Amino acid sequence: MTETRIWLSPPDVGELERKLLLEAFDSNWVAPVGPDLDAFEAQVAEIVGVRHAVALSSGTAALHLALVAAGVRRGDTVLVPSFTFAATANAVMYLGARPVFLDSTTASWNVDPALVVEELKRRCAKGRPPRAVIAVDMYGQCADYGPLVDACDRYGVALIEDAAEALGASYAGKPAGSFGLAGVLSFNGNKIITTGGGGMLVTDDDGVARRARHLSTQAREPFPHYEHRSVGYNYRLSNLLAAVGRGQLQRLDSMIAARRETGHFYRAALGDLPGVTFMPIAEYGRANYWLTCLLIDPERFGASRDRVLERLAAHAIEARPTWKPMHLQPVFRDCVMRGGDVCADLFRRGLCLPSGSALTEHDRERVATAVRAVAAEANA
């Protein structure tokens, strides 16, 4: 019997998105400007609770422009969590700056605030502060912004929030994306909402928003002819894709509720297995449960993380290892790393389970049954 494939986090789009997309198409706003783009930006700004949102072609583009706005230049250093997706560190490299990688805390898997404080202190004492700190909201859970914001304020260093995975999450009641100088969202196909590729820079700072908007449209000066005073980029989101995003936003709450329910389901269905521990959800905020991730202790579970992945694949279930830390990536081999045991262990033992918002009850039963079967086999 062939089973239908269960994906990790596939796009969840339907009639509403289709209708809005076709309306935009038929209105002939087939350009990176238009009423859907304006409306999409206004709606995201409201959800994130900030004054400005600039829709861009990707989350990576938003990270790039946020770093430009923070003044990052060639030769600068930027503090970056090692446990993240490569885009976070790549954006630093685009500017000829150097990431300094920091380890995670086991409390939330996000960057360890104590390491950020220590590194800021050390570098500022030497008169060489980093130009910026990037915090990442891993798997839809905010980093610990209390100590992070305090430390960045104290040392006068810009904080950038990579909330690519965290739209709809919050920290102490404040929405993800609203911390620091600028926040970054992604609308890639696997994220909480998708435009089939896209991102946004969100900020309360008028200057940062103006600069990002200007640079994202080739840095054209307001002249009748083409006049340029800085190097620009072609980073604007298309109005057509913004129409899809507007549809997704109407369903944001229910899509997050579905992912949260899946997270609770897996915890109830698998939490009793020996050697299984789920990503801790910190008391300080509300996660959006983008992906449900767990750790497998091979001794107690009776099988390795890779064995579980293999068995799930055999049942046509797409699961993935957690992010491979940046300090273990060949491309970043020469970068400085502070600590590293925590995120190396999260990578060695970590597993992300199918968590899409359109996952059915039957699908998640299939996933849980397959995981339990590996444990049963190992202990037979």
Ligand SMILES: *Cc1c(COP(=O)(O)O)cnc(C)c1O
């Ligand atoms: C997805 C992601 C990005 C990049 O977003 P794109 O829209 O794919 O460019 C950046 N950071 C993190 C943590 C992500 O998960």
